[in-house]
Amino acid sequence: MDVSVNWLRALVPGLEGSAQELADRISLGAIPVDRVIPVGDDLAGIVIARVTEARPHPNADRLTLCRVDAGTGEPIDVVCGAPNVEEGALYPYVAPGQELPGGFRIESRKIRGEMSHGMLCSEKELELGRDAGGIMKLEGNFEPGASFASAMSLPDARLELDLTPNRIDLACHAGVARELAPEGGTGVVLTEFPGPGWEPVWIDGRTGAESNGVSIRIADADRCFRYLGAIIRGVRVGPSPAWLQARLRGAGARPINNVVDATNYILLESNQPLHAFDLEKLAGSEIQVRAARAGEELRTLDGEKHVLTPACTVIADEDGAVALAGVMGGQESEVSPETVDLLIECAAFDPTHTRHTAAETGLATDASYRFERGIDEVGLEAALTRCVQLILAIAGGEADTEGIRVGGLPPSLAVAELRPERVRQVLGLDLSSARIEELLSPLGFGLRSDGTRELLRFDVPGWRGDVRTESDLLEEVARRHGYDAFPSEPRSFRPSSVPDAPDHERGDRVRRFFAGEGFLEARSLPFVTERRSAVDRIPLLRPLSRAEGFLRTDLASVLLSRVEHNWLRGRRSVRLFEVGTAFGSRSPRPEAPPADPSPDERDAANPFAEERRFAFVITGDRSPDHWGGSASEVDLWDLKGIVEQLAETFDLGPVAPFAGRVDECQRPFGWGMWLHDEAFEVGDGECLAGIAGRVDSRALDAPPWASPVFAGEFRLGAVQVADRRRFEPLPQYPAVARDLAFTLASTVPASEVESAIRLAAPPLLSNLQLFDVYEGEGVEEGRRSLAWRLVFRAPDRTLTDGEVDEAMTAILRRLEADFDVRIRAS
């Protein structure tokens, strides 16, 4: 929404301050002003000139030789390149030696053999608008030689407002002016129009009314609350006077003709959309507001033809739709230079139906914007009256004394209540009733006499449909007081009754772990392509693109695409982790919620599930390149080491070879991407805590130089938050270490051997470590050698060799009994 500062000044007598200062006041008091645009600041060199003669340039098809009267008494020759130059018309003119805005100096020069002294200008050249298609024809009675700037009421400044959805009242100049009106002043004063004026006698009807052969009917009261019509006969359609054109241009609107300009003027001044029909072009004697019929057609003012549906609301005459209610008029009944009699529409259309009409036809207009957000229903009479007065003043004609009014009298003003005590409670301000009234009355709120000192009752002006409750009034008081005028005083507080969410702390701990292990945190968005999505993927109903059409069901596969991204940039070593959400569908799908469900019932009916997870991926070198020797590649044992450390740090449970079970608990972890014989599962609960392993190369788009990729994914909820660490006494007596190497069948898992040793050893065995695994020369086919270091220690004495020998014997006996072991050395 653009407003003209000159127009605001005209509405608020005595308004002080530069355009920028006014913009700041609006920004800090009401709504943001995005930009302040000076308009016509340097037009001192431009005058109005009349083209007295125009003939083709002898040497150029597109040029015209003009003789121009610029009020100097001497005719001036000007060569003009615009297609729209007309004999007798007025245009802005720059004489030689003068400058265009921006500082370009115009000089006399020869153009294709003909002298040109100065230039006729387009809107764009004067930096007044975007129109560069022709020179700017000026409509009105101007004297050649008159200052262009003063004729156009320039300079001005345009404020670009960023309207919030609640403050539709600020979409017009009167609304913005009220925000600027000083306390105790005269408020907003509307310009008085010269001429006869109009004070109608209203012909009322609930659903229809008729006057002088014109009948108006509201067929569907849900779609239109009130519809007012005025008839003006014998107008002369033509250009608007200069002041009116200047106002419209100042607000960024284009003058069209005096009738349309008058409706636009009232729109921009008071926010009421109005429409002028050419009365002669309406068929029959009645128009009505009704739902469009399916397939009904209408060509709107912009020339577009629409095929309508019953979701649209139309104004229709005997032959069919003539306008889209609250959105746009029809071309057929549009006001043209030949129009003599007018029907002026001033209505209150329903916001939701207007929204549907606009959406169905793909139109978004100044009118629909306002109706969708709610117009001032109380102000219809005033707006229509003012519009008729303006048309009579600038287009002549005579208005029927009777006005037609369907839908009833204006609704009475809403009443909103405010307790000064509540001002103290919520705002922390101690304001008297009188002060509150002072703050609110410039905005149009009228203190009613039926309130008390403890309960102020205000009449809410019709244009403030957003103000109904006490808290709405509180906001008005706070704004008028000035947000920055509030003190900023810390107060004592009670601690929150809400405990920390454990997932937040879990995420913190996981981040610290991985950052410490040399991993970088990725934050991927949870959208995936079909390729990356699992069978039970969740499609978005209206995705932005095919590449982001689904929600991820696991984190690891998204990290894989991040690895691919790094590969594309030529990077081979990548270590990433992420903490985020994986999504899934609940199975079986829960039943639909009952009618008017409670929040819990809504949650219960949610067909989707989500789970916080963390995942990591690792590929490439163990460490960065170093001149002292190149690093080796990450392998399965690096992965298992990380997994073991994770499991220990976060108490995730045992790490075991992946059993390949396919059940509801495992499915979520990026199913299908793991190489099953190089993967591990973690956890001993009902559900796995997570899975990690080598990623199947078929799940990756890898360059030839890529290293194997390992990844893991875990439920964040499996991370134990309670700190279970307890001190263990430090050893006081020396330990005895023994090595033990033996061969046994390669098929026996090391973990079974380890548990057998631990089981057989007395509590003296304090540490057990596998330090060598060997298969090959010197060891029989089908067997392998395992070498262990055993450390024995007693808490209360130095062990004797005898005690240790005894323990070793027990272990050996156990191993020989359980497995076919052969001792290599001990």
Next chain:
Amino acid sequence: MANEGPALRERLEEIRRRGVAAFESAESQEALEAARIEFLGRGGLVSRAMSDLKALPAEEKPATGQAGNRVKKALEALLEVRSAAIAAAESGETDEVTDLTLPGRRTWQGGVHPVTRVIDEVCEIFREIGFTIATGPEIESDWHNFTSLNIPLDHPAADMHDTFYLDQGVLLRTHTSPVQARIMLEHDPPVRVLAPGLVFRRDPWDASHAPAFEQIEGLAVDEGIDFVEFRAAIDFFVHRFFGTGTRTRFRPSYFPFTEPSAEVDVTCFLCEGSGCSTCKGTGWVEIMGSGMVNPAVFEAVGYDSERFTGYAFGMGPARIALLRYRIPDIRLLYEGDAAFLEQFC
């Protein structure tokens, strides 16, 4: 014998010169040991010169004694250096001079995401004024996302959030504000929570828009919380996060779930208020939407809106990270490019 003192000092100086020459020229431990005995041994030159000290007049003794000690210390120090050098030379190490300018051996740098850094810092600051951290689901019902927050579904206010729907009435949350409703449905005041998390909008990707991004919601509800305290809490945060010299500016705004609503600007932390491209020449940068909780929200969750008041706010840590670290394009945040992430280790 007035010149005995100076004479002895001269003799000591001579011993020093000769000793230095002898130690420097020794090429083996044996030669060095011989030189040590000659100069520093029990009956060596230094020791003998020192014994002559006794014969000096009392006033000469201190100065000459000190000179003797200096010579002895200097020779002892040199002996030590030479001994180490010869030992090193004999073991063959000094031939290979180590180039200490070569780069050291390093491990991979790990670190958290720049947006995490911002979130952590914000959480820490609000913890100081009694806030705890809450979370909420990313898939929400339209009731939690809109209705509970006083946003009618068929209203232009809902246009502000272009929403990803998953099913009838089920959507990806467009803001972290539904956590407000969830918290209040579960807990009674006093409530002071911060809820960081991902939110979703149907905004196509460009340098400053992503279809999902992080947000931090804040909510404080208790008896006696007013606009004055609200300003103070925000000011406290701004001064801690952006620096004590930073000023705040509160502007009216519109959020259906707060009233009065305010947009909070801070003096631009890049140009310090003088005007730059980040603040579009205004000297101010918008950092959060906020306001006093609308009583309609309290009523939706069953709080007594006459008794309790509160404030709520929402800010974008991703946007703050872009500004703070001068990252020109939001897409960089979500690509997982290691070269980018390494810069924030």
